[in-house]
Amino acid sequence: MDKNTLISSFGKWVSPINIQKLSEQVKELKQDYYTKKLTTEAYIKLLLVAQLLEFKSLEEMS
Numbered sequence: 001m002d003k004n005t006l007i008s009s010f011g012k013w014v015s016p017i018n019i020q021k022l023s024e025q026v027k028e029l030k031q032d033y034y035t036k037k038l039t040t041e042a043y044i045k046l047l048l049v050a051q052l053l054e055f056k057s058l059e060e061m062s
Contacts, residue, residue, distance in 0.1 A: 013048070014048060022044075
């Protein structure tokens with residue numbers, strides 16, 4: 001990435017996702033109630049990276 005580039009390609013790819021609306025839904029449905037580190041937003045981004053890199057499972061990423 002160039003030093004003058006502010007947003008990475010991945011950042012541009014996930015920018016259409018409305019994080020504010022997603023966060024509202026997560027709070028309303030209490031999806032992240034028992035989570036400490038792997039939030040819904042982080043999990044979605046992790047799945048997108050896995051898809052881009054063609055991993056067969058999340059376990060393969062670790």
